Amino acid sequence: MKELNELNLPSSVRYHDDHEWVSVSAPYRLGISDFAQDALGDLTFVEMPEVGTRLTRGEEFGTLESTKSVSPLLSPVNGTVKAVNEELNDNPGLVNSDPYGAGWIIEIEMNPGELDGLMDAAAYKAHLESEGGH
Amino acid sequence: MSTRLGKTILNETHKKLGGNMVDFGGWEMPLWYASGAVKEHLAVLTGAGLFDTGHMAVILGEGPDLRGFLNFALSKDISRLKTGRAGYGIVLDDQGFAVDDAIIYPLSEERWALVVNAGMSGPVIAHLKKLPGSEKYEWTDLAGRLAKLDLQGPSSFRILKPLVAGADQVFEKLPYFSFKGDYDLPSSTVRLTDGTPVLLSRTGYTGELGFEIFLPIDRAESVWNRLLETGAERGLIPCGLAARDSLRTGAVLPLSHQDIGAWPFINNPWPWALPLAGDGSFTKDFKGRAALSAARATADHTLPFVGFDPRKVEASGAKVMLDGREIGTVLTVVADMGLGRVDGRVVGLASPDKPEGWNPKGLVCGFVKIREKLEPGTVIYLKDDRRQLKVEIAGDLRPGRSARSPLK
Numbered sequence: 001m002k003e004l005n006e007l008n009l010p011s012s013v014r015y016h017d018d019h020e021w022v023s024v025s026a027p028y029r030l031g032i033s034d035f036a037q038d039a040l041g042d043l044t045f046v047e048m049p050e051v052g053t054r055l056t057r058g059e060e061f062g063t064l065e066s067t068k069s070v071s072p073l074l075s076p077v078n079g080t081v082k083a084v085n086e087e088l089n090d091n092p093g094l095v096n097s098d099p100y101g102a103g104w105i106i107e108i109e110m111n112p113g114e115l116d117g118l119m120d121a122a123a124y125k126a127h128l129e130s131e132g133g134h
Numbered sequence: 135m136s137t138r139l140g141k142t143i144l145n146e147t148h149k150k151l152g153g154n155m156v157d158f159g160g161w162e163m164p165l166w167y168a169s170g171a172v173k174e175h176l177a178v179l180t181g182a183g184l185f186d187t188g189h190m191a192v193i194l195g196e197g198p199d200l201r202g203f204l205n206f207a208l209s210k211d212i213s214r215l216k217t218g219r220a221g222y223g224i225v226l227d228d229q230g231f232a233v234d235d236a237i238i239y240p241l242s243e244e245r246w247a248l249v250v251n252a253g254m255s256g257p258v259i260a261h262l263k264k265l266p267g268s269e270k271y272e273w274t275d276l277a278g279r280l281a282k283l284d285l286q287g288p289s290s291f292r293i294l295k296p297l298v299a300g301a302d303q304v305f306e307k308l309p310y311f312s313f314k315g316d317y318d319l320p321s322s323t324v325r326l327t328d329g330t331p332v333l334l335s336r337t338g339y340t341g342e343l344g345f346e347i348f349l350p351i352d353r354a355e356s357v358w359n360r361l362l363e364t365g366a367e368r369g370l371i372p373c374g375l376a377a378r379d380s381l382r383t384g385a386v387l388p389l390s391h392q393d394i395g396a397w398p399f400i401n402n403p404w405p406w407a408l409p410l411a412g413d414g415s416f417t418k419d420f421k422g423r424a425a426l427s428a429a430r431a432t433a434d435h436t437l438p439f440v441g442f443d444p445r446k447v448e449a450s451g452a453k454v455m456l457d458g459r460e461i462g463t464v465l466t467v468v469a470d471m472g473l474g475r476v477d478g479r480v481v482g483l484a485s486p487d488k489p490e491g492w493n494p495k496g497l498v499c500g501f502v503k504i505r506e507k508l509e510p511g512t513v514i515y516l517k518d519d520r521r522q523l524k525v526e527i528a529g530d531l532r533p534g535r536s537a538r539s540p541l542k
Contacts, residue, residue, distance in 0.1 A: 001154050041154065041376065042170035044469045044496050045444040063445075063520070067171050067380045067469045067496075070446050070520070090495075096170065 001038060008034040009125055010100055014118035016076030017127055021100065022108070022118060028079070029104040032064065035128055037099045041066045043092040048084040048106060055079045055108065057117075062105070064095070076118055079110030140252075142188035143281050143354045151372055159252035161189040164374035172471045174377035178340050179472045179483045181369020182287030184361055185378055187339075187346070188354065191255035192280055193248045194317055195262075197271035200246050207265055208238060209399060211409035211417050215240055220311045220337055224407050225250075225258055226422030230398040230429055233261050235390045235407070237337060239313060247276075247317050249346075251390050265421065276317065281354035285361060285370075286344030286381075288484075288536045293365035294345060297357075298334070299325045308336050310538045319350050330357055339378060341385020341535040383500055384470035384482075384532035386438050393436065393465045393501050398429035401507065402436035434462060435507045439514065440480055441525035444469040444496035447518040454502045455515040455522065462504030464516055470532055471496040484534030498523065499531050 013021035019036035023029045037043070045065040055061055055075040062073040084106050088094060095103035119127060140161040148155065153164030164186070166174060177183045195204070205212050210223030217240045225233040234254045239247040250258050255275040262268055285294055295301045304314055304324055315324035315333035322331040330353040338344040349357055362370060379389070386403050388394045394402070399422070408426075409417040416423055452464040472483045474494035481488050502514065510529035515522045 041166055042172040044172060044471055045446075047445065060520075065444065065446055065469065066376070067175065067471065068376055070448055072520075093172070 002034070004125070004128060007038070007125075007128070008100070009121040011121045013100060014115050014120060015124035015127075016074075016118055018074045018076065020074065020076050022077060022115065024115065026112075027082070028108045028110055030076075030106050030108055031099055031104045032073075032095060033124070034099050037096045037103070040064055040069070040071060041096075043095050046088040046092045046095060046105060048088065049081050051081050051083060053081045055081060055110075057114075073105065077108065077110050077114035079108040079114060081106050082109045083107035140189060142186055143351045144186045144188065144358055147355055147358060148186065148372075153372075153374060156375070158375055159189065161252050163189055164372075165376045166374040167372045169371050171374065171376035171380070174371060174373035175380050175471050176483070177369055177371050178287040178342050178373060178377065178381055180288070181371075182285060182289040182293055182344075182365060183340075183373035183377065184358065184365070184370060185284040185286065185373050186358070187282045187284045188280075188351075189252040190282060191250050191252065191258075192276040192282075192317060192348070193250060193255050193259060194274040194276055195246045195248065195271055196244060196274075198244060200244060200271060201240070203265070203267055203271060204238065204246055205418060206420050207262055208236065209407050209409065209420060209422070210238065212238060212240070213418065217242060218312055218314065220313055220335060222311070222407055224394065224399050225261060226399055226420070226426075227261070228422060228425060230400065230422035230425035231396045232390065232394040232399050234258055235388065235394060237335075239317070239335070241316055254390075279351060280317070280319070280348050281351045283347045283349070283354065283358060283361070284338050284340075284344065285347060285365075286338045286340040286342050286373075287370075288343050288539065289365070289368040289370065290342075290344045291541045293361065293368050293370055297326050297328075297360065297364065299327050304334065305541050308334075308541065310336055312336055315348075317348065319348070326357065328356070328360070338537070339385075339387060340381040341387065341532065341537050342381070343536040343539050343541075380468040380470050383466055383468045384472065385535055385537070386531050388501070389466060397503075398426055398433045400426045400429050401433050403438055403501075434503045434505055436465065436501055436503045437508060438528045438531050439500060439502055439516075439525045440473070440528040440531055441498035441523060442475060444471070444498055445521070445523060446498050447516045447521065447523050449500070452516050452518040454504050455517050456504075456506075456508070456512075461506060461514075462502055464500065465503050466500035467498060467516070468500055469496045470499050473497040473499070473532055480528070480531075480533065482533040484532075484536065486534065498525060499528070
């Protein structure tokens, strides 16, 4: 596992305490944090919703799977799925290798105010520390 | 991590290699290393992987006519198991339930070793001591004296050979499920070129060509490092328990206390662990025999299944559905990333007929325990709170396994 100081936590996104991130400005993309991908290990499958699916804050909209486990993807915001990252169908490992770039999961149509409840990088790092995540 | 977790002698080595350490049966063990579980699984299919399995337990039994005693204690008929050959059997109780599974090593008529699962030496020794005639035998738990490294994968022979003294002789006539050397390591006739005495067993838990190497605990780190250094050019990487689990599942091997356990050991994919004659009768008397005979007609069937993509259900609590009826439960569910489907057919990385340039996307597979016997190809659904997953009963799982390949 990566140590806290080895984690890549860019400031271009906002974080949710369930370890998803959302871009700070449109187009609003969603993915999982470096912490989450490191903890889950190699992903073998990403199940994504259909374009047009309504997202409700705190509710499951897909799954991330490793060889042994199935983990829910929870939406940190209310909105609508505008696009999904089709590349992940062939290469789910992009979520591990580039969690904030090529490993994005969905793009969301949402009100910018939805970002208000999310954490910036410093707050998320403090959250990981307090969770004793390492 | 709790400080009370068991640690193998290689614990610090795993952490230096980026091991993601977890509690496995009371032992702090690597789930995967920096390469990740998928690369580790694939390395064992195409090159080789090195596993620390020092958490497993070795029990040494000594006394007169141990063969007769163990032939009653174990499901496997070992009446003709020769010294130098290993067997796989189940330690059963009176109900025919699996206490644990064991690899059996006859060292001589009076000295036999059983390799059992982590934390199971105590319960297995206690069980053996309750059997008739046990007072004649002495049981020693070799915990803390032996280390065990599993070198697995098609390249494992070529990696190991240069490190073994007198290799031509050692590897001569060493088929799958045979061994050379002794658990009394100082007296073992098999040595590595650096002088380390070993017991070399051509066994493993991956379905692939490989060896389990038992060695003195103070030699483990040096041999581990030397194997990784010299094996790197043949694709050897350290592998953790996640890869071990997905590899053994694809090889249709059970995990004790998950795929076999507190239910009758019958009607499952491991009939070779039972003393079955051609007509299906039992060839010997053994602990649990009466219960198994009685359970045959009514016991659940444990069967392998394979799906159509890598998606899984949560194994704990998932139900098996057939034509809308609930017929049983899921025991193991993993993604074998060395598998895929071509025109509907299950193909593996080692399938001789795989298309050129083909790369598997992985398939879900595992074991279900159901109330009726279903034929391979029968479609069932695995249902958890999230999804209903279409899979089919399988006759076998990963094609082209190398465990029995000639050593060359």
